[in-house]
Amino acid sequence: MATIYVEAPLPTPSSIAASMASSISSRKPSEIFKAQAQLYNHMYGMLDTMCLKWCIEMNIPNIIHNHGQPISLSKLVSTLQVPSTKFGNVQRLMHYLAHIGFFEIISNQQEEAYALTVVTELLVQGTDLCLSPMVEGYLNPTISGSYNHLKKWIYEEDLTLFDVTLGSDFWKFLNQNPENNRSFNAAMASDSKMINLVLKDYGVVFDGLESVVDVGGGNGTMENLSGDNNLTYVGGDMFTSVPKADAVVLKWILHDWTDEDCIKILEKCKEAITSDEKVGKVILMEIVMNEKKDDHQITQVKMQMDVNMACVNGKERNEEEWKKLFVEAGFKDYKISPLTELLSIIEIYP
Known part of the structure; x- marks a missing residue:
């Protein structure tokens, strides 16, 4: 008995796209929306980093630490000397930072106040265990900006990301840039204290x-x-x-x-x-x-x-x-x- 083999045609881009479309359309709406929320969570995740950077730049951990007790929103805004029109924006930022664990919101009959958590205690400058230099060093725009170029880097054989973005490897860059070198050493020193x-x-x-x-x-x-x-x-x-x-x-x-x-x-x-x-x-x-x-x-x-x-x-x-x-x-x-x-x-x- 003879066996006949029929060669199947290779999938075309359109057929692949159709298959992928049918895959997502077969999902339950609840599953799709959950995936959307997860996607948006990571997309907006950069705000975690930027809010943390804002918190350190505004010296908020030290302000609360020096206040000696939870600080009210109005007192914080007054200490920061920001325009009155930005009162609500400071509140939004503090609320979000509290939500992700950087502050604790203390509610009373008059006005909510903010207390440090163990995470922000690690950001109080002038203490023995302070990781602010580590955060500031890593979030330096010159350094962190390099991560926008991962696609370009991945196609460059043998080159580091910083070879691609800064024109030299990371260590040579530090040697040639004293301020960045100082920042890096301060970051490593803060970690060593830990x-x-x-x-x-x-x-x-x-x-x-x-x-x-x-x-x-x-x-x-x-x-x-x-x-x-x-x-x-x-x-x-x-x-x-x-x-x-x-x-x-x-x-x-x-x-x-x-x-x-x-x-x-x-x-x-x-x-x-x-x-x-x-x-x-x-x-x-x-x-x-x-x-x-x-x-x-x-x-x-x-x-x-x-x-x-x-x-x-x-x-x-x-x-x-x-x-x-x-x-x-x-x-x-x-x-x-x-x-x-x-x-x-x-x-x-x-």
Whole structure:
């Protein structure tokens, strides 16, 4: 019995479009409108960022902090010295910021007032734990504006996003622009103070170490992690050599680089370790991707940071990806422990 094969015609653009149209038209109206709301939520999501920037530029966290109690809308408007015609606009902005968790609205019989939440407490300038420099640095229009060009970047082989938008890689741009470099260093220093908050509980990580090199340590904020006189911090060029020490610390460094560059850095760190494998080690403070274990919000932030790192040819890595780097750099073992909501502390043994 003969079998006859009939070749099906390839789909045309019009037939594909018709198929897609029929797919959406077959959805329930409630499903379609829910999708529309989700789409608009992300489309208007940039207002979250811009309202946050407005809040910091207007110094509102400090105004409420210095007021010593929840501040009424009229008192806030008076302090800001904005035109009376903008009273309602300030109220709208504050209401929205309260809705997304930046303020708490305190209602009374006379007039509503606004109190800080733990999020905006982190934006009060002049305190030990202030992340305003981090927010301001990232939302610098020169930097954040680059993300309007993701389409152009994705077609450029081997170029970073900033090569495309600023004419050089991010690090060269900072070296050539002192004000942006200052802003970046201030941002990293503010984040390091957050790390110092938890490192005091990880003293065992530094037990037995007489010398530690902080690689890529910016302006040295991490130097106060223990306050002990037996720790000495010195600088080094991580691509050529790292000063000898019992341990080498890299906080949020390797995620900036490709796998090949990370291996080179780790090899230099391994060469620098003077103690035996029972004491000497490399200590990383990095994100470890773990979608199965992390809750949805933490996973989303980690993924956002992974996209951000992709724009400088870096990446956030899961445990298997980290392990591959350690093995290829010649290390024998490693240990991962949770550090903060986002970061883990990774000890790598030669």
